Amino acid sequence: MSKLVPPAPLRRAKPALPWVLLALGIAAPFYLGAYDLNLLARFMAMAILAMGLVLIWGHGGILSLGQGVFFGLGGYAIAMHMKLADLPAGEMPDFMVWSGREALPVWWEPFASPAFALAAILIVPTLLGALFAWAVFHRRVGGTYFALITQALALAFATLIISRQDVTGGFNGLTDFYSVFGFGLASPGTGTGLYWLTLAVLCLAYLGLRWLLASRFGMLLRATRDGENRVRFLGYATTPFKTVAFAIAALLAGIAGALFTLHAGVVSPALIGVVPSIEMVVWVAIGGRYSLAGAIVGALLVNLARDAVSSAFPELWLYLMGALFIVVVTLFPNGLAGLLKGNRA
Amino acid sequence: MDFALFLNQLFNGFSLASLYLLASLGLALSFGIMRVINMAHGEMLMLGGYLAWLTLLVVPGGAGILLAVPVAFAGAAAMGGLIQTSLIRRLSSRPLDTLLATWGVSLILQQAARDLFGAIGVEVRAPDWLMGSFTVAGVTLPSARLFIIAVAVLVLGALALVLLKTRIGLLTRAVNQDRMMASAVGIDVKRVDFTVFCLGSGIAGLAGVMLALLGPVTPNVGQSYIIPAFLVVVMGGLGSIVGTTTAAIVLGVFSALAQMFVDVSVAQMLLLVFVILFIQIRPQGVVAVRTRQLDV
Amino acid sequence: MIRTRLGTFAVSAFALALASCSGSGTGSDKPAGDGVAVGVLHSLTGTMAISEITVKNAEMLAIEEINASGGVLGKSVTAVVEDGASDPSTFAQKAAKLIESDGVATVFGGWTSASRKAMLPVFERTKNLLWYPVQFEGNECSPNIMYSGAQPNQQALPALEWAMAQGHKTYFLVGSDYVYPRTANLILKKHIEKAGMKVLGESYVPLGGTDFSGVIAKIQQARPAIIINTLNGDSNVAFFKQMQAAGLSPKTLPVMSFSIGEQEAKAMGTALVEGSYAAWNYFQSLPGDANAKFVAAYQKKFGADAAITDPMVHAYLDVYAWKAAAEKAGSFDPDAVRKAAVSLGSFATPMGAVSFAPNQSLVQKAFIGKLKPDGQFEIVSQPGADIQPEPYDALAFPGKSCKL
């Protein structure tokens, strides 16, 4: 049983931080250059995934070190569509030709249609997340074991993608996209348009999760975190609640992966392996594992810091990240958001 | 599939099992006591490799390797003790947070190794008496791998002796089975935690020397051994030494035999699927003592 | 500890606002009137740092020497260094920053094929120019990239021809599981079969993999004449150690490696790899005073025992090629520089006289080296003629050609 004291239930805290973030988000396109806007949009996509971690880790006590897998599934789904969208029917992407393939694999074909690709982004991560979670939770495996298994899942998924180079682009990943759903990626209008889309999805996800966490589902998830036995002996089957929460987090990670790929123009195994998946947890730990707005701030700050520091002092970056992570997890378990609310723990 | 390749792979399976066992034994010990996973365990292996390199600088050749074993054990045990007292003791009631905090430690240790010993890695050469290999019935048995299997068995035996015959072993088993009752009867649980954690890290340091015989010694070598070690602990079940040993053998042989049919990367994928399926059957792990635990 | 809520709130909001709108990147701001900015983009952190930092050093050395001798077109060259962090999306992001925010005239950088592929759309969109110094799997020719690293027909195939000349008939291919090994092996298999020889086995190990027990068992069973090794980084150490443990040393079973340079050999311990072969377009032990001058200059700046490898020399000559092309074109405009570079004709470099072919790949010689106990390679192949770069292998990818 964790001796953590998370802040009082969400409904009563008067959150000022989300409104500030929204204001900054709306103002950004008007004073940021194209490059910085793309950068911010990239990190906002990651913030969507971070909020998913708040749901399962902060409120559900389920630490997943494999969110990179679902991030990758969303990213590869949109990338496969964009690869096929620019090709005349029946032709194969360039990397398949060089890997000695004769024909387009069967399971690639449906991705040519935008509707299927969109459906895949939403359904595939969610379904796999739910199946994996159910397979592990219904045998009452949780806590540290679960975290380790998700880490092994991240490694296996990245290794599989790298080894199946002729159908996944392997270590190079998928890149060289020109248009998405008919909009040319090169034109500046698309860049800003994608920024607004990301902001809208971020706000939608934020509101949805706030409502879910305030609902009885959220209450029960927190109850399962603090005393799963007691909840089970009040007649609740706890596995479905944890599975649904994990599936929602997987869905958010898939959407985040797709949006990130649109901004970055590339999706590769380097984004879905073991280390990136743990870094996703770092954002939430620093931002505040119980607060949605905190997770957004965490995702933005850590990524911006990495972008700035890792070039200037490459050797210092790992020290900084390691030390920051130890200090936050040990002394500020509620992260920045906890600081804001004044109850450090 | 001719028989010689199968026999060869069976031997390789046991060799791999001995590597997995040495890498995960320390982890299982500290997990058994404090229900906590030390993500910096891989860096203890790395430290063992570097300490072996330093020892070989001072005492080159065959004797160097043998001397490196106690040096690596002591060095890694000290580092483990430092991590335990400064960090893990403070997070004793928060297993998931300990996992994340020790990952921060592993980052720092990797970067420190990169700064101290250079990013490229160092050379640890196996001594000449470990160079040869025997061929029995068409199966080549490299003496380096035999040596590592022997060391793994020795470490297992020594650990069993410590656990069963010594006082600290008794205290360790008591804390392992029921932490609250152990402290209630006056066992200084904090001291047992510290001692066992040092012992676990020391074994990892020793394992680092063995791994240096067959693999690289670089700042991120720990990362490549840590995930199989986690899988062994997950499958072995609640830190029991017998469970960990059985799991190491099963996973080692499974991985080696799978390599006969598929590529290493697919074999790695199958290993994970095997563990996930295994916990469907025995979620409590290979060896589970039915205890009358009260409300967990 | 800031206890007041207002205090902490103000600090974090301010930090967020400052960080997001100040942009990032550490490079000097827009170069003053008299200087020209160039980008140097390599992985300074992550798994690829060990290989790429030395390549960055070579580029900085070249820039320093050029500035000492009066710069280019009368302007001093300022290098904007960025970290690709061994992650393709970061390479793409930093490339965009260097071009759009810092306004660099050109970029030197990249190592893995993944990083080059990720940067390719950025350079084609911004019409800038990337100088790529590392050997790669070919199958790509873009007007916005100058490929100085070896094409497969300038490393893999010369090595195969040398092996055939030594009378080796049966081959075993071992490689790390990523793009370059798989594509290079695809080409090699086609040429081996065409020459009537046999490939006895082909095994791949995940990047950073350390367990070769299965692979070695297959090698022992197949008993090939020579092993062609395209393993990357740490995996080489594990491979050779476990080969040695199984009683197979490079002296008894020849190994031809494409990713082991002087730097890697030193790290693995030369005793382990002594007697194995490597195919590169440059060895530190190449004769000629241009090479001696470069090696001395590098070791003076970065350490007396620093090893000099093939990609480092390619990066070094890339900077000088850019200088020559800019001076020939009389401008820094990437398109003009690109056209001038292919019409430079041959120019002297530490690896001898080289030139850029119309398909913007480097025409260069290939050498086979045998590792000596002191960590240097002894050149064992006769000095062959210049090899014209072919991005598309005729056997493996018939009918493809480079249309720039």
Place this chain on the structure above:
Amino acid sequence: MSAVADLLLSVDGVTVDYSGFKALDAFSMTLNRGETRVVIGPNGAGKSTLCDTIIGRVRPSDGRVIFRGEDISRLPEPAIVGRGICRKFQAPGVLPMLSVRENLALAARRDRRWWKSVGIGIPAGDRQVIEETLELVGLAERADIPGGQLAHGEKQWLEIGMVMATGAELLLLDEPTAGMGPAETSRTAELILGLGAARSVLVIDHDMSFVEQLGAPVTVMHQGRFLKQGSIAEVRADPDVAAVYLGHAA
């Protein structure tokens, strides 16, 4: 004996084997509808294991547990609770982060499927049950503070309240008065007696004063086996029971 219709629970020859140690050894007992029974016995007699077996937390090696005519020994815990059995644990299982009212709301919810839980706030149907229970356990004015901040006695009452709020027909109370003062103990006894005929209660305890205040019939267990049953007076006078407690018989 009582007519079969009144029979609520029958534990029929149940054995629970913890790798060699028999916590329950062919143990049998019956409980009628609306009856309150106390189970006593020295430490290790198997009292808690009996609770675990009835609630489905532990699978018996053999024997059956029949509840309202249905064998429930093979059902998963939530299904058993769904049938109307609820248990209070020895260590108070109150949810520390949730307020007292939320704890009760959790227990009072009848439809416990996840897609029914997405509404916000406490549904009207449950509000009435919660207010009643708050009054009953005397925590009405402490309803909005987190469960973790209650005093030990109040936690025990809250958990008893939660067990009652589930509307379960059979309540298993495992040492409900552990750590309570005399005043609180008697207050708890009143609470249990106040349930009247609507609920049957199985109390596990060895606080003799509390057992007397309950005045319910007593079953004595010893080393996992049934020893004696009768009123508190009869049991007290019985030589075998005294010997078991003072430890020099059998």
